[in-house]
Amino acid sequence: MHVLLIALGGSIGAVARYGLSGLVQRFTSPYFPFGTFTVNIVGCLVFGILAGIAEQRFALGPQARAFLLIGVLGGFTTFSSFTYETFQLLRDAEIARAALNAFGQVIVGLVALWAGFVVARM
Numbered sequence: 001m002h003v004l005l006i007a008l009g010g011s012i013g014a015v016a017r018y019g020l021s022g023l024v025q026r027f028t029s030p031y032f033p034f035g036t037f038t039v040n041i042v043g044c045l046v047f048g049i050l051a052g053i054a055e056q057r058f059a060l061g062p063q064a065r066a067f068l069l070i071g072v073l074g075g076f077t078t079f080s081s082f083t084y085e086t087f088q089l090l091r092d093a094e095i096a097r098a099a100l101n102a103f104g105q106v107i108v109g110l111v112a113l114w115a116g117f118v119v120a121r122m
Contacts (some may be wrong), residue, residue, distance in 0.1 A: 011075060013075025017077060021035030042077075047083070064095045086102050
């Protein structure tokens with residue numbers, strides 16, 4: 001059942017990402033990815049609201065978490081999960097691990113993308 005909820009939520013999130021990103025990009029500069037930037041910030045805000053509610057009020061059961069946090073927000077942007085995990089490390093005073101996570105994923109992600117691009121062009 002969880003997998004179905006995640007799949008349904010993921011499809012909703014992906015369509016929402018496509019719509020919002022395209023809408024924002026249509027009204028902003030073509031020289032900066034404002035659409036993706038907006039999606040990532042909105043995803044982080046919504047993830048923070050839902051995680052805060054779940055933590056304080058236990059208002060989200062396992063199925064709602066699967067649908068909303070993993071499915072909808074995962075389909076909308078995985079950046080919100082990355083940010084939440086980094087935030088949790090900071091809350092736990094794991095500064096070095098938070099920095100490693102934040103900088104590591106960005107730097108290693110860029111290197112991996114570059115490597116994939118190079119391999120594809122061979």
